[in-house]
Amino acid sequence: MAEQNKSFQRSGGGMKRGMGRGMMPGEKPKDFKGSMGKLIRYMGNYWAAIIVVMIFAAVSTVFSVLGPKVMGKATTALADGLMSKITGTGGIDFSYIGKILLITLSLYVASAVFSFVQGWIMTAITQKTCYRMRKEISQKINRMPMKYFESRTYGEVLSRITNDVDTLGQSLNQSITQIITSTATMIGVLVMMLSISPLMTLIALVILPISVALISFVIKHSQKYFRQQQEYLGHINGQVEEVYGGHLVIQAYNKQEETIREFKDTNKVLYDSAWKSQFLSGMMMPIMTFVGNLGYAGVAISGGILAIRNVITIGDIQAFIQYVKSFTQPIQQIAQVANQLQSMTAASERVFAFLEEEEEDFQAKEDIDVSKIRGEVEFDHVHFGYNPDQIIIKDFSAKVKPGQKIAIVGPTGAGKTTMVKLLMRFYDVNEGRILVDGHDIRNYDRHELREAFGMVLQDTWLFKGTIMENIRYGRLDATDEEVIEAAKAAHAHHFIQTLPGGYQMELNEDASNVSQGQKQLLTIARAILADNKIMILDEATSSVDTRTEVRIQKAMDNLMEGRTSFIIAHRLSTIRNADLILVMKDGDIVEQGTHEELLARNGFYADLYNSQFEEAV
């Protein structure tokens, strides 16, 4: 499972990074306004900073827009000076030109400074927002009911923390600034152009609808291929993952050629859509340049005519030409930002949806001292179904005295872990009640109740850190000596000492630098250290070597000593010694009793138990 998620993550992330974001047919949020509103409210405490950012971005733009017009004066002065020099009536006024250039320079410096400060602040806002979002997600996870995670892959939740928050951060950093600068540039440029010549502005504006039409034409046509490319990239990646993963089977069944043939077919389609989408999106630039040149020529000619009639100066034409050039850019940018905003809103929508998920309540309804729990458990007419209209456990009752051993058996998929989930209140019963020491478990504080249970699961969960830290996880205030004691009781001390670094050895990701069996021993040590009155054991040892298995068994026996234990049993010896065996089938408990009782009954359990010794004919 974990591996699958990893590969999902990898290919998903890679693709996103690989493709040009702007041209991708970005995913659309379901409720743009609503989610955008939420995001704005979420960032509410930065409102002052955001306003500063907006003002700075606008000011920076205004300054840089003013630049060409002012500099145009220098060119005009230069040209005039030259003309008068030719006609012998004067010369170039350098002190004037120098002054103009200095003014322009200060405009540009101011623009750069404002732009920089704006970026500086915006980066901080974005990063802090992302930080807070991730933090809230991580806290949220701990308050959500287990059932949420059971209907989803880890990858899905993980992608909230990584991909979605990342997307949000990246777009946030750019889009707000971009929108403001683009709009400000457009307005500013328009004003400047109008101030130079309304007629030329009109001519320049003609190119606007042309470029919008062309852009949307290109986007519309390339999106089809982008989508196809994404789709087939997915197919290709899928095929690669599947075939590489199942490499052994492909070879064993001599399927190499057929697989390659299939791959080539997919690859061909991918090639077609890849170059087409590339090509079409690449057309955007030359087309826009051409349209730009169109406006450019139009402006130059009309400007020339006006200059002849002495309506405007040469410097004005030059400035105007620069404005025309910077007029088409913001249009392109706004189109891009619109796309980015969509995916940003979609990402934030998912994050907020996650943050707004239903939570468990933790409040205790009774004042119960959990530290004094003896470990008496009673199931009182329990009815349960993961789905309210599909009750799988029907009217189950049982009484467990402190220190008793309860085995849960049944074929694969019979729902053996259901009982555990009910006990720990990962789920609540639909009817009836479960009592611990005579109190309904729903009246406990959820945290305290769970802390009363110790757990050793088949899925040996350890984290990246030293062995010492991992065992101490059971009781955070345990001394080193207590940790070592627990390790000894769990028969783990010996192997830990043989490891490089001993207790200080760092477990790696997935804890793959110790064996499966050793991992199991560590989790047992952790449970022993925690010293809970009620134990839950999932004793799958199939992937453990024999010697370790013997050790695990002994360690588990130590662990169960004097504690009420629920064992999801795989091994027959455990079953036989159990005080109570719960036999599960299709989610329900079909039989209960001791080994002998159940065998005598000659029912499902007897059948199950005997089947393994049956002589296959």
Next chain:
Amino acid sequence: MKRIFQNMLPYWRWILVILAFLVVQAFCDLSLPQYTSDIIDVGIQNSGVVHILPEKITSEDYEMMQLFMTADEKKQFADAYEKDGEKYTCVAEKEDLEQLDEDLLLPVVMSYQVQNSMVDSSEDENTESDQEGMGQQMDLASMDKDALIQLFTSGQITDDQLLEMRDQLQDKIDTVGSTTMKSMGVAYAIACDKNADVDVEAVQMKYMWSTGAKMLAVALVMAAATIAVGYFASRVGAGIGRDLREQTFENVVQYSNTEMDKFSTASLITRSTNDVQQIQMVTAVFLRMVLYAPIIGIGGVIKVIQTGAGMGWVIVLAVLLIVGLVSVLVSVAMPKFKMMQTLVDRLNLVSREILTGLSVIRAFGREKKEEERFDEANRNLTKTQLFTNRVMTFMMPGMMMIMYCITLLIVWVASKRIDAGYMQVGAMTAFITYAMQIVMAFLMLTMMSIMLPRAGVAADRIHEVVTTKTTIRDPEKPQKMNDCKGVVRFEHVNFKYPGADEDVLSDIDFTAEPGKTTAIIGSTGCGKSTLVNLIPRFYDIESGTITLDGTDIRAYSLTELRDQIGFVPQKGILFSGTIASNLRFGDEDATEEQLETAAEIAQASEFINEKTDRFESSIAQNGSNVSGGQKQRLSIARAIVKNPKIFVFDDSFSALDMKTDAKLRKALEEKTKDATVIIVAQRISTILHADQILVLDDGKIVGKGTHEELLKNCDVYNQIARSQLSDKELGLADGKEEA
């Protein structure tokens, strides 16, 4: 990095085409500023008049113009004109006009000076300090026009004197600059045209329109060239991607386990997907933009030299500044960028640990601790990201700043040079454009120098896969297999993994016969799986021989060998498609009935029948829509459909519960009656009734025999058995056997 280019080699023809189009594109790109500057310089400043010889000229001006000409020049001049009533019309060809511009500039300007000064003689010429050049002429020009002409005709001014005056002017031209001189000549032409009643404004408009049209034509050609480049670049990029993808895939599919282990599956997947995708993107970008950079750069340099502005140093300065800025920022941010990946990984790791350990975390009530752990990773990441992003915020304003400063510098320096007469105003505009193009080209190259090495790593990784060939191949002359019986024999087989020091298997010696079941048991890591992997030649052995029907398996072709074996791996591996397509893996022509029987035996019928589409139910990628146990059963059924001579079950029953396991084996017994069955198992109960049990410990066979025999005389077996079953149960089993 050179691999990126090697990948492009097969496409060299296309790349030449791309280069050609890029040159066209660059040519157009560089011509465009010329047109703008023409519009400003000629169209507006010179009223669209290009040449110093007026189109029409009055006879008075006609004579005036010839005033300072030598005899040769006069002839040249006269040839260019035809008398047309009171006026003369210029009839010179366009090419000749260019030559005449050069040859006659001097005398024409002299005449202009004289004429000008006479018109403006009342004005004070010395208001401007830099008027000396022209001021000098004034003594000559201070007499009136008729007197002057008279001077010449009467011979009072000799040719020598004339020459002297010309030389004086020549000196001035050298200081004023030829472009300014030409402007003067054109100004004279305009004046003459006006005198001859030529509609100068119409000339100007004509010039403007034709230049505009030329400009648009060039722009159109450029757009076409760019689109063509885009077309070919996309095809080459995607083509290279396709080729690499195919090469890696084809190669990997042929790999033996040795190569799979060497690279690891995950790494091979990344190489075939992400790495290839990256190369594809980089190639397209490279062909389209990076290749363009040097072309436009060189073109820009040529153009800059042509403008003769002599301001190359400004461009050098700009390039140095930009490259400097980028490298400073990158070198500041790079270490943190590298760090960022590990921090992202760390955050992912902690998140994943929290998600996978939810139940444990809740059971131990460690939510707070996990939140702290997450917060630490989160904080570190945020801190680093804040730093790198902030460094990057310098980039844009910084770059804009440099660009603007360079523009301003060019204007300032250029105005000095314009004043000195070395260049014209329009040329300055063009120069700014060229400067920007050159700087952008360098910027692109700088960016690419950061991007390319990364892609180079990807290219190397792919190359490694493509050049690594599988070590297990068909023999040169494979032996034909006639009616395989299925006797598998290991003779003193030793095996170690490539690169390992110690043998995983040593001196393995046994025979598995048709109709019998050979079971292999032992603790994890003892080499059970390795042993069965040797039979279909997933690995080749070190020493000893493995034979099938008495012939070394290496003598057969791989296909034929593997056709005899029904291999069921440890993990149930399914492929996307339908249940039927998966089951038919071993036999494409299997009938519906065969599938049903196989499913029945594999205990898969029940869940297959529960599905609405039964055998046509779809299987998602990696079989993720069926449970582990179901996958396992389907992969067993798949082997049964194949109907092989030899069955190999590599620990295929462990995902099944005891009851299903038992039922399945019972059904299987029937089916495999005549086949050789080799089972790797963990559970004693699975192999209780095998004909032959091999007990493996540390790569050696430590026991061989039946359950009863081994229970008595094999320590390791005894230990395993006791850990799983109680004495009573073992006895019980014995009792049953006897009964």
